[in-house]
Structure formats: structure tokens, C-alpha cells
Amino acid sequence: MEILDGKKINQEIMKSLKNEIAIFDVKPRLVIIQIGNNEASNIYIERKVNFAVEIGCECKVEKLKNEISEEKVVEIINKYNSDESVHGIIVQLPIPEVMDNRKILNSIDYRKDVDGLSNINLSKLVNNEKGIVPATARGILTLLKQYNISVEKKNIVVLGRSTLVGKSTALLMLNQNSTVTVCHSNTVDLDKYLKSADIIITATGQHGVINESNIGENQVVIDVGTNFVENKLVGDVKLNNLDKVSYISPVPGGVGPMTVASLFQNLLDSYKKLI
Ligand code: NDP
Numbered sequence: 687m688e689i690l691d692g693k694k695i696n697q698e699i700m701k702s703l704k705n706e707i708a709i710f711d712v713k714p715r716l717v718i719i720q721i722g723n724n725e726a727s728n729i730y731i732e733r734k735v736n737f738a739v740e741i742g743c744e745c746k747v748e749k750l751k752n753e754i755s756e757e758k759v760v761e762i763i764n765k766y767n768s769d770e771s772v773h774g775i776i777v778q779l780p781i782p783e784v785m786d787n788r789k790i791l792n793s794i795d796y797r798k799d800v801d802g803l804s805n806i807n808l809s810k811l812v813n814n815e816k817g818i819v820p821a822t823a824r825g826i827l828t829l830l831k832q833y834n835i836s837v838e839k840k841n842i843v844v845l846g847r848s849t850l851v852g853k854s855t856a857l858l859m860l861n862q863n864s865t866v867t868v869c870h871s872n873t874v875d876l877d878k879y880l881k882s883a884d885i886i887i888t889a890t891g892q893h894g895v896i897n898e899s900n901i902g903e904n905q906v907v908i909d910v911g912t913n914f915v916e917n918k919l920v921g922d923v924k925l926n927n928l929d930k931v932s933y934i935s936p937v938p939g940g941v942g943p944m945t946v947a948s949l950f951q952n953l954l955d956s957y958k959k960l961i
Pocket of ligand 1: 822845846847848849850851852869870871872889890891892895910911912913941942943945946
């Protein structure tokens with residue numbers, strides 16, 4: 687069994703982005719819009735800001751009150767859309783439930799949509815055209831590639847069907863010539879699909895959804911889940927004997943750091959197209 691060390695790869699990407707950015711006079715600039723004061727979001731934003739500082743990017747966090755209107759948020763996004771000094775804009779999820787998530791994400795200029803979640807970038811992913819790929823999906827593919835794990839012609843089971851993770855990861859893998867099965871909470875006989883997979887990518891937010899009894903031998907397991915059990919961060923996977931798998935991404939230290947690194951790879955790609 688080998689650990690897919692996302693933290694290590696994060697550091698390698700950090701170094702290479704830092705070297706690349708050092709030669710630019712105008713630095714890439716990211717704006718993170720946070721609506722409300724979600725505690726988990728505060729931690730994720732802090733990680734992004736720290737990464738930006740390390741690589742020499744400018745990063746502004748625009749904190750908006752929970753009660754702000756949707757129209758006002760769109761107005762603020764439009765201000766950054768037309769600001770030439772801004773190369774990337776993200777809206778930290780989740781946003782308040784009363785707001786139309788899709789409307790807000792779609793108001794970001796697709797060229798600055800470094801989370802890749804606007805309809806334009808998602809449709810590019812659907813059509814296998816070059817666009818901005820959601821950071822978690824990109825991070826998972828990069829992590830596998832770094833360990834020379836090919837996804838081509840592999841049977842991949844993605845557990846979870848959110849746009850943010852499940853669907854976007856499934857589409858990215860499909861575009862890489864994997865055979866992809868997407869499972870969710872209504873899937874009948876989940877174990878059958880899990881056992882037949884070469885690679886399992888789990889993103890449910892349910893600790894224990896992947897366990898000793900429902901996976902096969904020597905599979906690659908990518909754990910995207912972030913759950914808190916007794917105040918401890920754990921993933922979707924609950925295995926006593928890790929030797930059952932061939933590779934596994936840990937939580938923490940697996941997909942999380944890859945998501946952050948991929949966001950900044952997306953930012954740099956956008957920057958190069960915009961300047
Ligand atoms: P969502 O809640 O939007 O989606 C969860 C998905 O899992 C749904 O499709 C749901 O099915 C499915 N699901 C839930 N329970 C089961 C079950 N018992 N069996 C099969 N499928 C199940 O979450 P997200 O996609 O936004 O995030 C998923 C997890 O990944 C979370 O823990 C989140 O914190 C984490 N995450 C981690 C990131 C990282 O960088 N490490 C980045 C983003 C998210 P259905 O559609 O039927 O409801």
C-alpha cells in the first residue's frame with residue numbers, strides 16, 4: 687500500500703508556481719468572495735491566502751454580510767469582472783441557502799472563473815474542450831498522474847454526484863478515456879460497483895461509506911470527503927487494514943492540499959490568457 691501524499695505534491699506545485707510567478711512584473715491577483723461567516727470556510731480561505739502569499743500572488747478576501755442581497759453580490763462580482771488587475775474570482779461555497787448558487791457562480795466572467803463552476807466552463811468540460819476545470823477534479827487527476835497511476839481504460843467509480851466534486855470529476859475522468867460509473871445515495875447494490883472498480887473516488891461527506899466490507903483487493907482509493915468525528919478530521923474511508931488497497935489518499939493530507947494547489951494552477955492559466 688502506498689499513500690498518495692497530496693501535501694508533498696502541493697509543496698512541489700507551490701515551488702514551481704513560485705518560480706514561474708517570480709519573473710512577472712504584474713502579479714496574478716485572486717479575489718475570494720465570502721458571504722457570511724462559515725467556520726469551515728474561514729479555514730479553507732486561510733489556506734488559500736497562505737498559498738497565495740507563498741507563491742507571490744496577490745489575494746484579496748472580500749467578506750460580505752450574510753444578509754446581503756443576491757443583486758448586490760452580482761454587482762460586486764461585476765466590479766471585479768471589469769477590473770483588469772483581477773485575474774481570478776472565486777465565491778467560497780457554501781453560500782447562504784436563500785441565494786441562487788447558480789446565478790452567483792454564472793455571474794463570474796468565465797475567463798476569471800478559476801473554480802471552473804460557471805456554466806460556460808462546465809459546458810466546456812462536458813464537451814471535452816479546453817476550459818477551466820474545477821480545482822478538486824484537477825487536483826485528483828494531478829495526484830494520480832504524479833504517482834504514475836494511469837486512468838486511461840480504467841474502471842472508475844465516483845461516489846457522489848455534486849457539480850462541485852462528483853460530476854465534474856466523473857466528466858474529467860471520462861475525458862481521459864476512463865470508464866466511469868457515478869454512484870449516489872439512490873444507487874442499488876453499491877458494493878457491486880465498488881468491488882468492480884480499479885479506482886474509487888469517494889466524495890459523500892459520510893465517514894465509513896467506504897469500508898473493509900464493500901471494496902475489493904488492490905484498488906486505488908481517492909478520499910475527497912471531509913468529516914468531523916469526535917473533533918477529528920476524517921474522510922469517507924474507514925479502513926482498519928490499509929493493506930487491502932494499493933494506493934490511498936489520506937484525510938487530511940490528500941485531496942485537500944491538491945484542491946488548493948490546483949486552484950492556483952487555474953489562476954496562473956487564466957492570468958496568462960488575460961494579460
Ligand atoms: P454534496 O453533499 O453536495 O454531495 C454528496 C454526494 O454524496 C451526493 O451526490 C449524495 O447522493 C452522495 N451520498 C451521500 N451519502 C451517500 C451514501 N451513503 N452512499 C452513496 N452516496 C452518498 O457534497 P460535495 O460533493 O460538495 O462534497 C462531498 C464531500 O467532499 C464533503 O465531505 C466535502 O466536505 C468534501 N469536499 C472536499 C474537498 C477537498 O478539497 N478535499 C473539496 C470539496 C468538497 P445524492 O445526490 O443522492 O444526495
